[in-house]
Amino acid sequence: MPINELLLISSILLFLSIFAWKISSRLGIPALLLFLGLGMLAGSEGPGGIYFDNAALAQAIGVIALALILFGAGLETDWSAVRPALGGALSLSTIGVLLTAIIVALFANLVLHIPLIEGLLLGAIISATDAAAVFSVLGARNLQLKGQLLPLLELESGTNDPMAVFLTVGMIRLLTEPHATIFSVILLFIEQMGIGAILGLIIGGCSIWLLRRLDLDVEGLYRVFTIALALFAYGLTAIFDGSGFLAVYIVGLLLGNSSIQKVDRLSRFHNSLSWLMQITMFLILGLLVFPSHLPPVIVRGLFITAVIVFIARPVSVLLALLPIKLTLPEKLFVSWVGLRGAVPIVLATFPLLAGLPTAPSLFNLVFFVVLASVLLQGTTAPLAARWLKVTASSPEEQNTS
Template sequence: MVLTLEILFLGISLLFLISIIANKFGERLGVPALLIFLIVGMLAGSEGPGGIPFDDPPIAQMIGVIALAYILFSGGLDTRWEEIQPVFWPAIALSTVGVVLTAAVLGIFAVLVLGLSPLTGFLLGAVVSSTDAAAVFSVLRMARARLKGNLRPFLEFESGSNDPMAIFLTTGIIALILTPGESVLALIPMFVQQMVVGGLLGYGMGRFVVWLINRLKLESEGLYPVLSLAMVLLTYGLTATVGGNGFIAVYIAGLVMGNSIIVYKKSLIRFHDGIAWLMQIVMFLALGLLVFPSELVPVIVPGLLTAIFLILVARPVAVLLTLIPWKMPMNEKALVSWVGLRGAVPVILATYPLVAGVPDADMIFNIVFFIVLVSALVHGTSIPSVARWLGLAAPLQEKRKLSREFDVDPDTPSELIELTIPPDAPAVGKQVVDLGLPKGALIILMQKGDERFVPGGSTVIEARDTLLLLTTDDLVETVRARFLSGEEPGDAPRAS
């Protein structure tokens, strides 16, 4: 059959539809999205029913880099600084020192057990040393995987910031393999340069985009997402060109934008969430197509041994040693150890040795892919259960119902609050006029059952009502306390 443009479009659309529908059923079974997309890609490949020939590591690597840039930007855009601020330093330590320890421990295992040469063994350790941001974001943001305290922002921030270290280790070890006699110490200045330049340019570009979006005043709202798409590629490309790490730059740029006041912020967040899902599908499908299932058979035993060692030894050792300076409860350390999802990033990094022509690159790629399959199946399906077993699962919360379509004026200190009234709240049974809301707080929408309306002063607050309030930044906690506790922050406890 001659491959025409029409047939190409048909094939791509069918792969997308199959992936989305399969993911819907996978969610019900607790199977993570990345595993679904990888399997669909493998089935569509040359050794599957789809029969699509694809054996081009450089193209797969390029697709993966672009996709990962948008995924990291979306993750930063949807992360609130006040959530990660309490866990900033331990997460940074785990995303740097923890990655090095994971690579070192797994490298020793590869040398002693798999019989690889020292540099090849440490290359394998470096490739799988980081957790995958796309996989972690996907799993932890499912309703069934809610975690207590700061665990979710801690794990998301770690996964979003640990890729640069893994990339540095991978490219550095490849350079050592291809240029015998090169000193390991020569890699240190390159690492410092990548981190510093990446961090500074990421912050600077984030501030610049915020200024540009708020001052440009485009005629059409639809142009703002296009502008943000261009700025992601500009941030990555500019940073990489001047010797910085593009991945950390786009993540920090997204973090800066997400925690700034910008026009159409909610619509931009929703847009990039959709782009992140599209990039996940494209990336995992491409990586699945790149794999030949028949080549995985010879690496089942070494791949399974390596995956088990990584899950049960390397990641826990790295977590426990790295987090010694911080007083984190042991059950939280155990969960952090378990949330070591490996996904697209290790597979993308495994293409680096292929492209560079490193000896045993094919074996490394196949072992890494097998590790990713095992990690997706084991970690992705078990995190909610492990969290409950460790006593760290948070109660499910309803999705936001009313505030999704509202934006506040970026030139004002306004804030939207959405509250679902619990049965034991002191506001239950009171009229709106009797709540004593402070000046500057206004209920702009209420939902009772399936009915939505603007409440009046005589409207009675009932359990499970959902309220959307407009207030100012400095009154947020006061308004929230007035509905849920009946007291303002700082009030003395009432006598019983």
């Protein structure tokens, strides 16, 4: 495609995405659903007619976008506000993700007769939640949540991606490497999380030290610096076989909670950048899917969605939050807003690039499950909040744990 046409089409899609967000905020529909829909309409089987079938490019764009989004999320996270919810969030992002993957795998094996390892791969891919997607719905309806619910969901959405990535990579290793064992996968987990956390702390600390001494005449260069910092943190950590997503989030969290005066302005910039990355990622993923390939997976997709929404997610949340002091309605609400987003679709490109025979069908299945999850849970989140009585009627009630 000539560069002039590419720029024109890209700008039109961005404009349409902004209008779509406005529509979604009024109707209470998660914006990502409309972004994906725009990508599908612009694709080869839609009116746009843009042929795109490059899983490697889609994955690369998705990884870069997720790294910048997680950095921005860490930058905006108020540590003093979310610290009380840390235990519950870490439990959800590790134990909860693992339990979700296992439960989905068992049901897929028993009912759909999918081999257990392939079922675990499916469960791993769709185990990550995108709680941030529902915040726009809650904000559009002007709903405030009680106590630590919002910090809990915020931290979970920022910390559960590394676990889902690890499980996905681990299951692919078991499927593609004959000599791989469960023990080697456990070592992979320790290695990825350990290296990700250590390098995240080191890079974050060094970046704070450097920014305090760096005197740039042009303010815009500080923004360039933080973009480079996020990409550097991810790239360096990934080279050392660590979790780049975990490292990026930690770097953003440390920088955002430092005493550097420029942080507020940087946070506003990265909020805008995160929106651009989200829109770009959803549009690309929408382009990647062929709508005609979805009907064969509808029955299985509805079954998997039902298992996640009504069994796997509630069970994993209730068990993961067992020692956490939350009421049953609050835990049920956490369960209900655990909708899927872009991360599972990006992870579904991993088996495609690994050359697994069932990868194309798996990608279409994951895409359908994301659509169904967002449509069901995302649109009903405000109703669930009111029905479960977890909304705050005053700022004091909102801050009461």
